[in-house]
Amino acid sequence: MELTRRDFVKYSIAAATYLTAGRSAVGQMMGGGGMMGGGMGGSTTIDPPAGAAFKDPVVMPNLSTMHGSVEVNVEAKISQININGTIADILTYNDCYPAPTIKVNKGDNLKVHFKNSLPMMGTNILGQHREMTNLHTHGLHVSPSGNSDNSMLMFMSGDTFDYEFDLMNQYPSTLNIYHPHVHKTVAEQYWGGMTGAIVVEDDIDILKGYETHLLILKDIALSGTEPEPYTSTMEYMHGKEGNTVMVNGIVNPVLGIKPGQVQRWRILNASNARFYKLSLENHTMYVVGTEGGLLDKPYPVPYILLSPGERVEVLVKASQATRNYKFLSLPYNRGCGSMGQKITLMTLSYKGSRVNDVIPSTIDPRAKRLNITPDKTERLVLSMGQGKGYINGITFTMENYFSIQSHLGTYEVWEIVNESGMDHPFHQHVNACQVLSITGGDSSYASLYMKAPAWKDVVIVPKMGSVKILVPVMDYDGMAMFHCHILEHEDIGMMGIWDIMGEM
Ligand SMILES: [Cu+2]
Known part of the structure; x- marks a missing residue:
């Protein structure tokens, strides 16, 4: 089935009809109230036992x-x-x-x-x-x-x-x-x-020998036995953060590592609005991959910021004394009145007999930063107000939205400007991009993505700052989307349509 632009309008009308048909509210899944997870106004600590x-x-x-x-x-x-x-x-x-x-x-x-x-x-x-x-x-x-x-x-x-x-x-x-x-x-x-x-999976062998784990970071707050409900527009403006923070559904799980071992961690921020400033106590992390694939070489970092929707791959080496170490999220101020929290996400526990793994010096030599003159430039201004999110002054509805028209086989530079007091993780569907520049926000985040040949589909646009990304428009036409990945912001309209047409 091919969905055309006309179909899109048809679907919009069908959805509107569905909404106005007045189907009765059966089985209210979510009841009760509740505050946003703690941390408003100051920095607090969440340090659950292992x-x-x-x-x-x-x-x-x-x-x-x-x-x-x-x-x-x-x-x-x-x-x-x-x-x-x-x-x-x-x-x-x-x-x-x-x-x-x-x-x-x-x-x-x-x-x-x-x-x-x-x-x-x-x-x-x-x-x-x-x-x-x-x-x-x-x-x-x-x-x-x-x-x-x-x-x-x-x-x-x-x-x-x-x-x-x-x-x-x-x-x-x-x-x-x-x-x-x-x-x-x-x-x-x-x-x-x-x-x-x-x-x-990988199509090269360089990382295949390392013990590999997937870490899905997700927070939730419960109201009774149900996910805490959305009861106000303010919750959509802030984005919900939960007081229970888990790795793969477990609070502070214990991961074993052999002394001297190198492990590969694929990390996904699957939270709605929580930013993680990831740091492994007493250890350097080596960034080897991002959303769109592996990097040319490992990039050592003391910490890495991971906003909602972002992914990162790191290597960690058990090079310290044999004991337990905390995998932490450090306080980070993403705006909206919270200084953030220091959270123990996971415990890394040295155990077993010593091995002697090595961090490789190169990862994927095919990874390169593009040096291309763009075919056109777009400017997108993100803003918030009156319980809504906007791109270039337009809040997304099925009938009215900001759109970018692009042609297959071209390259575009998108300058995304944040006129609000809150960071927005900007996500575009279908094509990954490279970061040209980031103004404002965390300086180590900016310097990593401005120098590494990283392919990304979520980039933090810092509060009152801006980013420039280079976007290839390749292989697939159709109606795609771009939006803030604080998903509450998408729901209140910080989204637009990427109308990808055939070659010029
Ligand atoms: Cu946002």
């Missing part, structure tokens, strides 16, 4: 036995999940929190049999039906049209749909995300638990 053993998220079973084909079932549903000792009603894919990891290779054909088994839950405070959902494959370089990564699709309770993603042009060694993308329900469903990883 928890259960670290576990990687479960791996999604592949139903296909054909080489080059991956076929999975993904069912959105409410499941009972143990959140730090409380059995809670969490929004999941396939009863798992976080969702099962889909593993693929470049060149594969990925089929997803999707089912929306969320019950009807009435409308949220933005007026959207809570159970309306779909599937976005954040980071995949695939078509934004038809039955591929098409964020215009919407599914009601009980609907099924077969997605198909052609990974012919996909970047290898990437950590991507699957999550819902229906405007005005994204934040609530993501907050409630609907997030999983798509790992595209």
Whole structure:
């Protein structure tokens, strides 16, 4: 099925009709009130005792036995999940929190049999039906049209749909995300638990020998046994942060490492609004990959900032005395009145017999910074006010939005200016970009991404600052999107349409 621009308008009308049809609010999933997670006004510490053993998220079973084909079932549903000792009603894919990891290779054909088994839950405070959902494959370089990564699709309770993603042009060694993308329900469903990883395996051997783990960082606050509900526009303006912060669904899990061992960690910030300033006590971390693939060499850093939607790959070497070390998130002020918190995310525990692993000096020599004259330049101004988010003064609705028209085979520079007092992690679908410059914000974040040949699909636009990114427009036309990845901001309109047309 090919979704055209005319179809998009049709879908908009269908959605509007659906909204005004006045379906009764059955089974209010979320009740009660509650404050945003602590930390407002000052810096606080969350330092829970060491928890259960670290576990990687479960791996999604592949139903296909054909080489080059991956076929999975993904069912959105409410499941009972143990959140730090409380059995809670969490929004999941396939009863798992976080969702099962889909593993693929470049060149594969990925089929997803999707089912929306969320019950009807009435409308949220933005007026959207809570159970309306779909599937976005954040980071995949695939078509934004038809039955591929098409964020215009919407599914009601009980609907099924077969997605198909052609990974012919996909970047290898990437950590991507699957999550819902229906405007005005994204934040609530993501907050409630609907997030999983798509790992595209390496096509080179350099990192294959290292013990590898996936770390999905996610916070939540519960109200009784349910995810704390959204009760005010202010929560959408701030973005929700939870007081329970987990790695793969566990509070402060303990990960073992042998003395002298090097481990590879793929890290995803799957929180709605929480920024992590990641630091491993007494250790240097070596950044070897970002959203769009591996870097040319390891970049040693004392800490790395990871905003919602961002991913990073690091190598860590157990080069210190044998004991436990805290993997921390240090306080960071992202704006909106919070100084941030110091959080113990995970405990790294030296154990076992000594090995002598080495951090390699090169990673992927194919990674290069582009030096290209752009075909055109776009300027996007992000702002907030009156309970809404804006791009160039326009708040996204299905009928009216800011859009960029681009042509396949071209390169564009997007200058993104932040006129608000809060950082916004800017995300564009379909094509990863390189960072040309960052003004304001954390200086080590800016210097890393201005010098490394990093491919990114989320870049922090610092409060009252700006970024310039170089965006290739390659392989796929159709209606894609760009938006703030504080998902509450997307839901209140900080989103636009990227109208990618054929070659000029
Ligand atoms: Cu934002």
